[in-house]
Amino acid sequence: MTPRNRNGRRPGAGRLALALVLLLLGLAAAAGAATPPPAPHPVFLVRLEGTINPGTALYLRRALREAAAARAACLVVELDTPGGLVASLRSMVQDVMASPVPVVVYVAPAGARAASAGALLTLAAHVAAMAPGTNIGAAHPVELGRGAKDETLSAKAENDLAAMARSVAGERGRNVEWAEKAVRESVSATAREALRLGVVDLLARDRAELLERLHGRRVTAGGSPRVIETRDAEVRVVREGLRERLLRAIADPNVAYILMMIGMVGLYFELAHPGVILPGTIGAISLLLGLYALQALPVNTIGLLLILLAMGLFVLEILVTSYGILGFGGVVALILGSLLLFDTPETGVAVAAAVLWPTVLLAAAAISTVVYLVVRVRIRRPETGLPALVGARGTAREAVDARSGRVFLHGEYWNARSPVPIPPGREVVVERVEGLTLHVVPADEHRGKDAPEDA
Numbered sequence: 330m331t332p333r334n335r336n337g338r339r340p341g342a343g344r345l346a347l348a349l350v351l352l353l354l355g356l357a358a359a360a361g362a363a364t365p366p367p368a369p370h371p372v373f374l375v376r377l378e379g380t381i382n383p384g385t386a387l388y389l390r391r392a393l394r395e396a397a398a399a400r401a402a403c404l405v406v407e408l409d410t411p412g413g414l415v416a417s418l419r420s421m422v423q424d425v426m427a428s429p430v431p432v433v434v435y436v437a438p439a440g441a442r443a444a445s446a447g448a449l450l451t452l453a454a455h456v457a458a459m460a461p462g463t464n465i466g467a468a469h470p471v472e473l474g475r476g477a478k479d480e481t482l483s484a485k486a487e488n489d490l491a492a493m494a495r496s497v498a499g500e501r502g503r504n505v506e507w508a509e510k511a512v513r514e515s516v517s518a519t520a521r522e523a524l525r526l527g528v529v530d531l532l533a534r535d536r537a538e539l540l541e542r543l544h545g546r547r548v549t550a551g552g553s554p555r556v557i558e559t560r561d562a563e564v565r566v567v568r569e570g571l572r573e574r575l576l577r578a579i580a581d582p583n584v585a586y587i588l589m590m591i592g593m594v595g596l597y598f599e600l601a602h603p604g605v606i607l608p609g610t611i612g613a614i615s616l617l618l619g620l621y622a623l624q625a626l627p628v629n630t631i632g633l634l635l636i637l638l639a640m641g642l643f644v645l646e647i648l649v650t651s652y653g654i655l656g657f658g659g660v661v662a663l664i665l666g667s668l669l670l671f672d673t674p675e676t677g678v679a680v681a682a683a684v685l686w687p688t689v690l691l692a693a694a695a696i697s698t699v700v701y702l703v704v705r706v707r708i709r710r711p712e713t714g715l716p717a718l719v720g721a722r723g724t725a726r727e728a729v730d731a732r733s734g735r736v737f738l739h740g741e742y743w744n745a746r747s748p749v750p751i752p753p754g755r756e757v758v759v760e761r762v763e764g765l766t767l768h769v770v771p772a773d774e775h776r777g778k779d780a781p782e783d784a
Contacts, residue, residue, distance in 0.1 A: 369562040370402040372540065373430075376566075377406055381413025381446045384577030386420045392567040396430045399565075403431040403543065403557050405536070406454070409438075412445025415470065415490065422453045422497060429551030431455040435539055436463045436520070436529075444468070448511055449490075453497040455548040456557070457529040458539055459520035465528065466517030468494065487513060504528050540564075583684040585622035586670060589636065590692045592616025597643050601699045635666030643696055660693045718759050722772060725751045729769065736769060743767045749774070 373396040377385055389406070396404040425432045434454035436443045439462030443451045448468045451457045459465065470486040491512040498508035504527040510516045523529045533539035540559040548555050569577070578584050595612020599605060642659035649655065667689045723738030729751040736745040736757055745767045751757060756772035 369558055369560065370400055371563040371565050372559055373399070373401045373404045374536075374564055374566045375404070375406050378409050379411075379577070379581065381410055381417050381421070381450070382577060382580035383414075383417055384573050384575070384580055385413070386417040386424075387576060388567075388569055388573040389421050390424050391570070391573070393424055393428050393430065393432070395567060397428070401430050401565075402559055402562050403433050403456075404428070405433045405435055405539070406450075407435050407437050407536075408443050408447055408451065409436070409441035410443060410445075410447035412447060412468075415446065415486075418446040418449060419493070421450055422493070425450070425453045425455075426497070426500070427551070428455075429553070431548045431550045431555055431557055433458060433539070433543060433557075435533070435536075436460060436465060437533075437536075437539075439463060444517070449494055449497065449508075451529065452494065452501065452503055452508055455501070455550055456531070456543065456546060457501075457503070458531050458533055458542075459523060459529050460534060461520050461532060463520045464517055465520075465523050466511045467515045468511040469513065469515040536564075579618050579622040581622075582670075585619055586667070586684065587688055588615045588619035588622065590688050592619050593636070593640050593643075594692050594695050597640070597696055598699060600644060601647050601702075632666045632669030635662045635669065637666075639663035639666060656697060660697060663693060663696075664689055718762050718767065721759050723757055723759070723767075723769070725753050725755050725757055725769075727753055729757070736767060738767070745769050747771075 373392060375389065375392045377389070379385075392404060432454045433456040434443070434451045435458045436447075436451060437460040439460050441460070441463045443459075443463070443465040444467050446468070448465050451465060468490065470483075470490050491509050494508040494512045495505050498505045507516070507518070507526050507528055518526060518528060520529070520532055524532055531539075531542050533542055540562070543557050544560045546557045548557065579588065592612045592615035595608040595610075595615060597612075599609030599612060602608075639659040639662035642655045642662060646655040646659065667685055718738065721738055723736045723743070725734065725745070726737050726742065727735040729736065729745050729747045731746055731748060734745045734747065734751065736743050738759070744765065745757070747757070747769050749771065751769070751771055757769040758772050759767050759769050761768045
């Protein structure tokens, strides 16, 4: 029998148990080392450029939805905007504030701006960042489309937007006083000034530096604390869909203006030449798209009315022979309406001069050409049918008097009458047509407008 120690255990049993424990720990450590660490959550990225409009809001909403479904580390919004519509801004701010995924608004690249509505969107982000050489601010609301300024409505719009700026800035722990001044006094700040004033959270030269500086930052998103982990994360770019591109494109003032001009010219061609169909079809579609775009844009009512007046004058030129007077008035109204349609330098919503002048000149030239052709047709004597015989020259084949006679005209024999006797072989001129009977006079006694001889 194997001897036992005083505790009743065999010698070496403790060493065996210790070796077994060490072996199990070694195997567990090796298994842990062989298992790769979990991949970091992806970073979603969208690029918002140009005006803020319904297409932009739809694009951001879809990006937020996809980021939440993928449990993204954060959604980075690279922003460069002159501003836009308050209704679209409110929708975007609501989506950002309610997002369970941290939203990082990054004003970039150098030279970009977050002006007007863009400033408030930046304030609403969980993390606000700017690239050096960018600026933010000037968020005072601009009431457009009114002849005389309504002080009460302007004050209501200003107070409403100022309250919104204070609310989102306070919720994100940013400079509430500066946010209100951006609305009431249109103050702006450079990137470094914004960082010093507590308007934004950090500066980053490029996207790589931004992601590095975001790593480990703590935020509250969707009511829960979150730690943003962006180191070595995959960056997924959310592309615009067809509907979003279409909405954003037609909401651009330059595109909306061109659509309006195409629609007006197309319908005018169809009215001037009924039955052509193609210009009218293209014109109707373009006009409807243009009118939809105008609903999404801050339009100057006077400018729009002048363009509609121009269209009315062009149509009247077709119906009433004014010898170009109505058409000229329509061209003047078209030019003035185009200049006033988006007279909004404060928000940056305006038709570029490089688009406006070529478009309005081409439209005016096309419509003026049609007006000229219509007027020329109206004043030109008929060339077909019985009215075209008036003024034509022929030859008497029989004696023509007040009761009967026959003349040869345009290769045919016609019954004819004349207030004076006309012997056979004499040249005659048609003065009027009555049924199928020509009323003629001797050519040497005719004082009206002569026509080429056709005997």
